[in-house]
């Protein structure tokens with residue numbers, strides 16, 4: 552069971568060793584299920600790829616291998632712990648074509664029109680009102696013909712079997728916490744195509760896959776965020792005690808299983824679309840966000 556203190560005001564997840572293992576397991580599943588779509592987007596030898604909101608860098612080694620020889624991968628995240636973990640991973644794995652730096656997904660400071668592919672994974676669900684702005688900024692960093700690839704969960708479509716009800720309660724409470732404190736959109740996954748379109752990109756791919764986790768090893772991100780939830784009034788000491796026991800019982804049950812859905816969508820910037828005009832703080836449904844003027 553991870554020992555957690557979610558002390559970031561910006562983000563509720565903390566990077567225990569267990570969390571990092573969870574990120575890497577998700578990244579391996581993504582590479583298996585989404586790899587062909589990444590290639591269609593241009594994650595191929597020689598490509599310049601940005602992983603925006605890279606977290607602890609779980610996907611970086613795979614991207615680095617796919618763009619070799621000749622390509623490069625840049626990881627950006629606002630969380631200094633995540634950046635340090637990702638940089639250490641890149642160094643340990645001797646990924647000479649990877650650089651990681653701290654920065655905001657709405658204002659990276661990177662050159663416009665400079666990436667072949669930009670990936671944003673498991674970031675927008677937490678972004679609330681910032682989601683459209685993040686997608687619009689990413690679109691502005693694509694070269695004409697470049698591709699923006701979004702992947703995110705639908706938290707309302709997670710399914711369970713043989714899982715202790717206390718653990719389900721932890722997940723439900725975490726969802727309430729994210730919605731109330733971050734304005735999270737838990738069902739953002741199926742809407743990713745709309746975000747791409749609102750940023751002026753041509754949507755050419757949508758997919759969805761379930762990751763099957765058996766047995767359920769721990770309370771995952773909700774457990775890691777338990778202290779932040781308690782501080783915000785979403786959990787008592789009794790709740791945390793109940794959740795810990797429920798997690799242990801579930802982990803000990805070889806039949807316990809959780810099915811976690813990831814949705815993805817890809818959009819391409821038009822070859823002759825001029826520059827991307829990013830309009831700040833607009834919602835995806837509204838006109839103009841990251842609009843690319845017609846040729």
Ligand SMILES: C[S@@+](CC[C@H](N)C(=O)[O-])C[C@H]1O[C@@H](n2cnc3c(N)ncnc32)[C@H](O)[C@@H]1O
Nearest residue numbers: 604605606609628629630633655656672673674
């Ligand atoms: C759930 S993690 C996903 C990490 C990685 N993309 C993955 O799928 O393994 C979300 C990451 O997004 C980062 N993030 C969220 N909002 C951000 C923003 N506005 N600017 C930069 N990073 C952000 C968080 O710090 C966190 O590391």
